[in-house]
Amino acid sequence: MQTLTITTPDDWHCHFRDGDTLTESVRASARVFRRALAMPNLTPPITTAKRALEYREQILTARPAGSDFEPVVTLYLTDATKREDIQIAAKQGIKAAKLYPAGVTTNSDSAVNSIETLYPLFEEMAQQGMLLLIHGEVNDPDIDIFDRESVFIDRHLQPIVKAFPELKIVFEHVSTSEAVDFVNGASENVAATITPQHLLLNRNDLLVGGLKPHNYCLPILKRSSHQVALQKAITTGSKKFFLGTDSAPHEQNQKESACGCAGCYTAPVAIELYAQVFESLDALDKLEGFASHHGADFYGLPRNTDKITLAKKTWTVPEKIPLNGGKILIPFFAGQSLSWQLQE
Ligand code: DOR
Ligand code: ZN
Numbered sequence: 001m002q003t004l005t006i007t008t009p010d011d012w013h014c015h016f017r018d019g020d021t022l023t024e025s026v027r028a029s030a031r032v033f034r035r036a037l038a039m040p041n042l043t044p045p046i047t048t049a050k051r052a053l054e055y056r057e058q059i060l061t062a063r064p065a066g067s068d069f070e071p072v073v074t075l076y077l078t079d080a081t082k083r084e085d086i087q088i089a090a091k092q093g094i095k096a097a098k099l100y101p102a103g104v105t106t107n108s109d110s111a112v113n114s115i116e117t118l119y120p121l122f123e124e125m126a127q128q129g130m131l132l133l134i135h136g137e138v139n140d141p142d143i144d145i146f147d148r149e150s151v152f153i154d155r156h157l158q159p160i161v162k163a164f165p166e167l168k169i170v171f172e173h174v175s176t177s178e179a180v181d182f183v184n185g186a187s188e189n190v191a192a193t194i195t196p197q198h199l200l201l202n203r204n205d206l207l208v209g210g211l212k213p214h215n216y217c218l219p220i221l222k223r224s225s226h227q228v229a230l231q232k233a234i235t236t237g238s239k240k241f242f243l244g245t246d247s248a249p250h251e252q253n254q255k256e257s258a259c260g261c262a263g264c265y266t267a268p269v270a271i272e273l274y275a276q277v278f279e280s281l282d283a284l285d286k287l288e289g290f291a292s293h294h295g296a297d298f299y300g301l302p303r304n305t306d307k308i309t310l311a312k313k314t315w316t317v318p319e320k321i322p323l324n325g326g327k328i329l330i331p332f333f334a335g336q337s338l339s340w341q342l343q344e
Contacts, residue, residue, distance in 0.1 A: 002312035008304040009291035011036040013193045013244030020325040021249050026062040028267035030069035034304045040076035041107035047076050049089040074098050083124045090128035104139040105218040115156050126167040133170045149219050150178040173246045175219040177229035183240050191298045193244025196273040197264045202227040213255045218262040235283040242295035245270045252328040266332040275340040309343045
């Protein structure tokens with residue numbers, strides 16, 4: 001059987017949630033990833049270092065027995081975040097803070113209304129060596145949802161990058177050719193995560209032949225030319241692009257709803273799907289850099305030293321994942337057959 005052994009990967013963008021979902025989401029990530037960056041958009045959001053460190057403990061407690069999985073926690077920026085909050089977080093070892101424009105996605109209502117007023121925080125973050133993680137979409141009602149990422153680049157990202165050349169920025173879950181071009185053209189302090197869904201799917205997979213709520217995420221899937229641009233970005237082997245699943249579990253009834261939540265629960269199938277994409281692009285040799293090296297290098301953290309092995313083997317993704325408490329999650333690619341499987 002064909003196998004592929006790579007350095008144990010990390011996930012630089014993951015939503016674990018809390019409550020009933022946490023044990024399952026941590027299990028799914030700890031299965032394959034050594035580290036995962038835990039996004040702070042809980043209710044209420046994680047706006048202080050104290051809460052971030054408590055959340056870290058919660059995730060550690062939720063790990064399966066014997067797991068050495070390590071969460072990397074972040075701060076959620078709001079209009080009320082102060083320079084001191086950044087200083088305290090940096091002192092406590094928190095590596096990054098997340099910028100959500102208010103209202104742009106799940107649990108972002110209490111986030112940032114005026115990005116420009118955060119400039120003193122960005123200055124502090126640059127001084128502290130803290131990374132700025134950005135959900136790069138505008139939320140103006142008059143901007144078409146398919147254009148919200150490219151407009152964000154022109155209105156906000158260009159000026160931030162220009163004003164703070166020393167600040168390390170991760171443009172999260174890029175979904176457009178404009179974003180790929182921007183990252184490629186920016187300094188080495190600007191990088192991006194790419195999700196499996198944006199590599200594997202385009203908006204036809206969301207909208208043609210019936211609405212597919214489990215393919216609905218934000219940024220929304222774009223037309224196929226953008227998908228191709230993302231695929232091209234990963235096949236170059238550029239260090240600017242790395243793995244971030246944006247694994248975002250929502251209960252089945254909140255996805256299959258008249259007003260469905262955005263988010264794909266990708267963690268249970270993520271490395272397998274990335275392997276499938278890289279193979280389809282004849283670029284399996286680039287998987288390890290993307291999944292296991294580039295992110296750690298950008299964050300200034302040591303690369304993992306252990307390995308995982310994937311086997312070329314057909315298997316079927318479960319239709320559903322029941323949680324303690326009776327709720328149900330539908331994994332991404334539920335019921336579909338995949339061609340690579342982690343050897344556990
Ligand atoms: O699809 C998404 N789901 N995009 C986000 O930005 C947030 C995430 C979530 O928290 O559910
Ligand atoms: Zn996310």
